[in-house]
Amino acid sequence: MSDFTKITSRDNSLIKLVSQLNNSGRSRKEHGLFVIEGLRLCRDAAENGFGFTHLLVSQTAMDKYGSDIDFLYEKAERAYLLSDSVFDKISDTKSPQGIICLVKKEEKQYEICKKGRYIALENISDPSNLGAVARTAEALGIDGIILSDNGCDPFAPKSLRASMGALLRLPVIICEDFVSVLGGSGLELYACVLAPDARSLTDVSFSDGCAALIGNEANGLTDEAIAICNPITIKMAGRAESLNAAVAASIVMWEMQR
Amino acid sequence: MSDFTKITSRDNSLIKLVSQLNNSGRSRKEHGLFVIEGLRLCRDAAENGFGFTHLLVSQTAMDKYGSDIDFLYEKAERAYLLSDSVFDKISDTKSPQGIICLVKKEEKQYEICKKGRYIALENISDPSNLGAVARTAEALGIDGIILSDNGCDPFAPKSLRASMGALLRLPVIICEDFVSVLGGSGLELYACVLAPDARSLTDVSFSDGCAALIGNEANGLTDEAIAICNPITIKMAGRAESLNAAVAASIVMWEMQR
Numbered sequence: 429m430s431d432f433t434k435i436t437s438r439d440n441s442l443i444k445l446v447s448q449l450n451n452s453g454r455s456r457k458e459h460g461l462f463v464i465e466g467l468r469l470c471r472d473a474a475e476n477g478f479g480f481t482h483l484l485v486s487q488t489a490m491d492k493y494g495s496d497i498d499f500l501y502e503k504a505e506r507a508y509l510l511s512d513s514v515f516d517k518i519s520d521t522k523s524p525q526g527i528i529c530l531v532k533k534e535e536k537q538y539e540i541c542k543k544g545r546y547i548a549l550e551n552i553s554d555p556s557n558l559g560a561v562a563r564t565a566e567a568l569g570i571d572g573i574i575l576s577d578n579g580c581d582p583f584a585p586k587s588l589r590a591s592m593g594a595l596l597r598l599p600v601i602i603c604e605d606f607v608s609v610l611g612g613s614g615l616e617l618y619a620c621v622l623a624p625d626a627r628s629l630t631d632v633s634f635s636d637g638c639a640a641l642i643g644n645e646a647n648g649l650t651d652e653a654i655a656i657c658n659p660i661t662i663k664m665a666g667r668a669e670s671l672n673a674a675v676a677a678s679i680v681m682w683e684m685q686r
Numbered sequence: 687m688s689d690f691t692k693i694t695s696r697d698n699s700l701i702k703l704v705s706q707l708n709n710s711g712r713s714r715k716e717h718g719l720f721v722i723e724g725l726r727l728c729r730d731a732a733e734n735g736f737g738f739t740h741l742l743v744s745q746t747a748m749d750k751y752g753s754d755i756d757f758l759y760e761k762a763e764r765a766y767l768l769s770d771s772v773f774d775k776i777s778d779t780k781s782p783q784g785i786i787c788l789v790k791k792e793e794k795q796y797e798i799c800k801k802g803r804y805i806a807l808e809n810i811s812d813p814s815n816l817g818a819v820a821r822t823a824e825a826l827g828i829d830g831i832i833l834s835d836n837g838c839d840p841f842a843p844k845s846l847r848a849s850m851g852a853l854l855r856l857p858v859i860i861c862e863d864f865v866s867v868l869g870g871s872g873l874e875l876y877a878c879v880l881a882p883d884a885r886s887l888t889d890v891s892f893s894d895g896c897a898a899l900i901g902n903e904a905n906g907l908t909d910e911a912i913a914i915c916n917p918i919t920i921k922m923a924g925r926a927e928s929l930n931a932a933v934a935a936s937i938v939m940w941e942m943q944r
Contacts, residue, residue: 556814560930569923590930630944665827665943671936672818672848678933679940685923686888 432485432509438517442482442508446518446528453581460533462583464596465520467496470529472593480504482530486515489526500529520585533583538599540613544571545684546639547677548617550606550653552579553645559590560674561642562598568685572599574639576606611656615639619649619657620676622669626659634684642677690743690767696775700740700766704776704786711839718791720841722854723778725754728787730851738762740788744773747784758787778843791841796857798871802829803942804897805935806875808864808911810837811903817848818932819900820856826943830857832897834864869914873897877907877915878934880927884917892942900935 435443448455449463456462461481464473474480483504485497490509501507515526540546547565552558558580565573573582573595580587582595582602603609610617616638641657643649649657662671662679671679693701706713707721714720719739722731732738741762743755748767759765768776773784798804805823810816816838823831831840831853838845840853840860861867868875874896899915901907907915920929920937929937 560933564929564933567920567922567929592927662825664825669850671822671825672932674930675818675822675933675936678929678936682937682940 432507434509435514436511438514440514442484443514443518446484446530449530450518450520450585453584456533456581456583461530462533463520463528463585464531464588465528465585466525467493467527469588469593469596470500470527471496473529473531473596474500474503476596478531478596480529480531481506483507484510484515484518484528486510486512486524486526488512493527497527500527504529536599538572538601540574540601540609540615541571542614543636544615545634545636546570546572546574546615547681548574548606548610548639548641549579549677550576550641550649551644552642552673554673555580555584555586556590557645557672557674558582559587559592559595561677562591562594562600564674564678564681566594566598568681570598570681570685572601574601574603574606574610577602577604579644607650607652607656610639610641610653613639617641617657618660618680619654620680621649621654621659621661623659623661626661629660629662629680629683632660632683638684640677640680640684642673642680645673690765692767693772694769696772698772700742701772701776704742704788707788708776708778708843711842714791714839714841719788720791721778721786721843722789722846723786723843724783725751725785727846727851727854728758728785729754731787731789731854732758732761734854736789736854738787738789739764741765742768742773742776742786744768744770744782744784746770751785755785758785762787794857796830796859798832798859798867798873799829800872801894802873803892803894804828804830804832804873805939806832806864806868806897806899807837807935808834808899808907809902810900810931812931813838813842813844814848815903815930815932816840817845817853819935820849820852820858822932822936822939824852824856826939828856828939828943830859832859832861832864832868835860835862837902865908865910865914868897868899868911871897875899875915876918876938877912878938879907879912879917879919881917881919884919887918887920887938887941890918890941896942898935898938898942900931900938903931
């Protein structure tokens with residue numbers, strides 16, 4: 429039988445740490461850890477080579493998911509059994525499944541591949557959008573996601589959940605200097621803008637070695653980013669002034685791979 | 687100067703009503719009212735012929751948006767000036783702008799147009815997805831949205847906000863019996879499914895008089911809905927098993943209008 433340390437108090441320091449990691453990007457950075465919750469996401473992470481420092485399981489989950497928990501136990505440095513009420517306190521979901529892992533945030537250093545097709549997000553602020561973009565990127569066979577470092581955190585619980593784990597599987601490249609990294613990448617760059625005189629997306633022939641840039645939900649791309657790109661636009665009818673950022677990114681990725 | 691009734695107590699019955707309308711679809715149905723918040727959405731609704739029973743304005747908004755509030759005042763049956771702290775209690779947003787209208791839920795009876803191109807959502811459960819689909823539908827010039835009546839409420843604050851008002855502008859047709867309404871509509875019907883042997887979306891030539899059906903986020907379309915449709919699929923690479931429902935709908939609408 430596996431060796432689990434029992435936690436029954438909400439004041440336990442590990443419980444406090446998990447709450448901090450769930451709620452604060454600064455805490456994730458400081459500790460070099462992030463939280464994943466749910467069997468599916470934890471299995472995904474384990475199968476993609478992520479190491480777990482801690483496995484936390486509720487009593488109910490222990491009774492229900494025995495063999496799956498054995499698998500995760502093998503990947504974790506330390507394992508803890510929590511009373512259901514303590515688990516509920518740290519869960520980030522409405523109906524907790526009862527399984528959380530803390531994962532080492534070893535940022536894999538991915539290189540931009542000169543033949544790759546990328547989606548690049550500048551200062552995306554909504555983790556649900558980031559997650560949806562990653563989920564779509566993986567589904568459509570995009571080679572990776574390039575992010576400016578001032579956007580929302582790809583390791584935030586909401587981002588990871590909305591991505592259905594794609595953020596743990598896809599190459600994610602976070603750039604301190606987004607514009608110069610892309611400018612020096614050798615990729616053909618396309619900026620998605622709202623300007624009606626920009627080239628229509630349907631008139632672009634994407635070829636290997638390209639990236640499409642999508643900007644912040646409220647403000648779009650910066651002038652510096654647009655300056656190094658071919659501006660393209662999704663022609664719109666009706667009175668809508670713009671598309672949701674994840675939708676715009678998805679339509680562009682669809683055309684890149686069509 | 688306009689005639690506003692002052693409200694300074696959180697126990698005021700109108701304040702309680704607004705909270706109920708924000709949080710409960712049953713309450714919206716019972717009272718035949720829904721809530722819209724923010725200057726932009728309220729102006730949009732007024733310009734689209736919606737009548738307001740109540741206009742509620744915070745003291746700060748009154749000082750800041752005088753002329754805009756005059757415009758809304760003309761459209762409203764009754765007007766109220768709220769202390770900022772009372773307004774904060776009923777606001778559904780993090781940074782309230784200070785303007786709320788209660789709108790009569792007169793469901794306009796739209797007919798399905800035989801030459802139209804529609805997106806049809808069966809039991810969509812996430813208001814953010816419904817809103818994003820409406821926003822995209824409007825932007826791409828889709829003729830309307832057909833909804834089963836068991837999904838999330840298009841008049842919920844989250845749906846309206848995510849749609850950027852498109853749900854107030856687009857024809858929205860809510861069907862008690864989704865499958866028979868569509869089956870009898872005369873439209874060419876396409877069911878978006880995950881079956882790898884379904885026809886690829888890129889092989890479909892959409893013509894006037896069609897609808898694409900998207901199912902529930904977790905369970906997809908019902909067998910009854912699929913049975914009356916041509917099954918089509920968005921071919922996927924990688925390990926993703928599905929797309930976010932709003933993203934799938936957006937890609938399909940893009941192809942319908944491409």
